[in-house]
Amino acid sequence: MTKTREIHLAARPNGAPTPDDFALVEVDLPQLGPGQVLLRNLVMSVDPYMRGRMNDVKSYVPPFQLDAVLDGGAIGEVVESHHPSLVPGDVVLHGLGWRDHAITEAARVRKVDPSLGASSYLGALGMPGLTAYVGLLDIAAMKPGDTVFISGAAGAVGSLAGQIAKQRGAARVIGSAGSAAKVERLTGTLGFDAAFNYKDAPVRDQLRTAAPDGIDVYFDNVGGDHLEAAISALNVNGRVALCGAVAQYNATDATPGPRNLALAVGKRLTLRGFIVSDHNGRMGDFLAEMAPWLASGAVRFDETVVEGLENAPSALIGLLNGENTGKMIVRL
Amino acid sequence: MTKTREIHLAARPNGAPTPDDFALVEVDLPQLGPGQVLLRNLVMSVDPYMRGRMNDVKSYVPPFQLDAVLDGGAIGEVVESHHPSLVPGDVVLHGLGWRDHAITEAARVRKVDPSLGASSYLGALGMPGLTAYVGLLDIAAMKPGDTVFISGAAGAVGSLAGQIAKQRGAARVIGSAGSAAKVERLTGTLGFDAAFNYKDAPVRDQLRTAAPDGIDVYFDNVGGDHLEAAISALNVNGRVALCGAVAQYNATDATPGPRNLALAVGKRLTLRGFIVSDHNGRMGDFLAEMAPWLASGAVRFDETVVEGLENAPSALIGLLNGENTGKMIVRL
Structure with missing residues (x-):
C-alpha cells in the first residue's frame, strides 16, 4: 500500500461551509519511521468546534491550514508498528482523523478496549x-x-x-x-x-x-x-x-x-x-462514573453515522445544521 | 419641633428621571416610641442603584413606592434617644436618607466615629x-x-x-x-x-x-x-x-x-x-485594609457635595449623568 486518501481544506468558508470548501485528495503514504505506527482509521469524529478552525483566526486550537489535511479525533486499528507497545490489530484513539490512514508516534495514541464499541471513545467515553x-x-x-x-x-x-x-x-x-x-x-x-x-x-x-x-x-x-x-x-x-x-x-x-x-x-x-x-485531569473521575452508567443503560448515547471519508465534509456540514441526533461520526 | 421635610417619589420616570418625578413634602414628625431615636440627618447618599428602585419591578431591593418617602444611606446625629445605647450628639449610619429628620429603632443604626469624616461611612468606609x-x-x-x-x-x-x-x-x-x-x-x-x-x-x-x-x-x-x-x-x-x-x-x-x-x-x-x-461578612477584612490606606493617604476618596435636601433629586439626576467625581453626597 503506497497511496491513501485525505480531506484537505480547499477554501475558507464565508458563512456556512459548502462541499467546495473541502477536497478529497489522494496522497502517497510516507515510510514508517522509528517509534511510529501506521493506522487504518475505523471511525472519525466531526465536532462543532471544527467550524471555528476553518477560519484563519487565533483561537484555543490553531486554525486548519489551506490545502492541508484536516485533523480531529479518530479511532484507528494498528496495521504496522515500529514501537513495542503496539501490535497490529490494536485499536487506538488518536487525533489524526479526516484521512483513511494515519502515521504517528506510538506515544501520541491511546489504546482502547474495542469491546465497548470503538466509537464510544469519540463520544460518551471521550x-x-x-x-x-x-x-x-x-x-x-x-x-x-x-x-x-x-x-x-x-x-x-x-x-x-x-x-x-x-x-x-x-x-x-x-x-x-x-x-x-x-x-x-x-x-x-x-x-x-x-x-x-x-x-x-x-x-x-x-x-x-x-x-x-x-x-x-x-x-x-x-x-x-x-x-x-x-x-x-x-x-x-x-x-x-x-x-x-x-x-x-x-x-x-x-x-x-x-x-x-x-x-x-x-x-x-x-x-x-x-x-x-483544560480539564483532562478530570478524565479518571468522569470515566469512573460514566462507564457504569453506560454499561447499565442508565445513560444512553445516540450516534448518527455517515459512511465513507468522501462524505465526511457533508457530515460536518450536516452537524452544523443540526442533522445529527447524538454524536455525528464518520465510519471509514 | 413638629414638622420636617422629606423627598417623595411623585412619578415613576420613563427614561432619565426629571425633577418632576420627585416632590419635597413637609410632614408631621411622629412621637418617639420606646427604643427609638430621633436623628437629624447630616449627609445622605445618592447611588446609582436608586434609579432601579424608581421602577416598579422586582429586584434585589424593593422598589420605592409612589407618593412615599425615598430611603437610602445617611449619617445622622442623635437629637433625642429612647434607648440607653445612644445619647444626643452621637453620630450614626442608618438607612433613612432623603429626609431632614428620621425616627428609627436604635437597633437599626450603627454608631460611627465622626473624627474620620462622617460622610466617609457613605463612601470609602461604607x-x-x-x-x-x-x-x-x-x-x-x-x-x-x-x-x-x-x-x-x-x-x-x-x-x-x-x-x-x-x-x-x-x-x-x-x-x-x-x-x-x-x-x-x-x-x-x-x-x-x-x-x-x-x-x-x-x-x-x-x-x-x-x-x-x-x-x-x-x-x-x-x-x-x-x-x-x-x-x-x-x-x-x-x-x-x-x-x-x-x-x-x-x-x-x-x-x-x-x-x-x-x-x-x-x-x-x-x-x-x-x-x-450578600458580602457584608467581608466588612471586617475590608475595614482592616481600607482604614489604614485612607489614613495614610495611600487611597484617596473624592466627594461631590450638593447642599440641601431640596437639591437631592438633582444630585441623583446628576449622578446618573456622570456629573460627580467620586462619591455624590447631599449635605443636609
Missing part, C-alpha cells in the same frame, strides 16, 4: 462526555435539586449533560432541540423532564412554560436567543456553562448579544466559558 | 468601598500582576476599585471616565496607570491602546459598549465583575448585549454579577 461532565458539574456547579436547562440537547454533549444531570440528582432537566423527533427522543428515551423544539415558538416563551419556577443552571451549546432566554429564566445565584455557540459558528456578522445581561447583577449570575482540554 | 473591595478581590479574583480595567472609574466605586487594585499589586490599572478632568484626576492623583475619556473615541480602540497586552480583570460599572470592548480585550482566564450598568439604568428599550460574548468560550472567561449586601 471528549463530548468529558465536556458534558465538566461543564455541568465543575463549570456550572450543578447541585442536587437544581433545575437544569440544556440547549442543543439532542447533540452529543447536550444529551449526555442532561442524563448526567438526572443521575446526579437534578430536580428537573429541560432540553431544547431543533425537531419534533429530537424532542420526542429527549423526553421519551433519554429521561429529560421536558423538551421543546426551538423552531416552534420563541425560546423565552417555551422555556417559561417548561420551567415556571425558573432554572438554576443553563448549559449553553448554542448562544443567541437561547442564552438570552436563559438569563431571563435563571434564578438568583444561577450559573451558566458557556460551552459553544453553534448558532453563531456560521455567522458572517457579529450576532446580537443577550440584551438582558444586566440582569446578571441583581440575580448574581455567573457565566463561565470553558474548553474541555 | 457600601461603595466594600463594593469595590469584594468586586475586585472576591468576584473578579484579582491577583498581583494582573492588568485591570475599570469603567466608571471616577465614580465612588470605580475610583476605589482602581486604588485597591494598585495597593493589592495589580501590574497595570486602566480607567475610563466621561470627561477630561476626570481622566486627569485618575492618572494625575489617584494612581491609575492609564485612563481615557470614553466619549473621545470607541472604547474598544482606546482600551486596545491603553492595554496592548490585554486585560485580566474587568470591573464593570456601566455595561454597554464598555463590556463588549472588555470581552475583546480580556486574556485567557479573564474575569469580569458585573457591578452595575449605569449606561442602561435610564434606558427605555432593551440595550444591545455584547455581540462578542461567544469569545468567552475559547478565552475561558468568567462573568459574575454580585450585590454587595
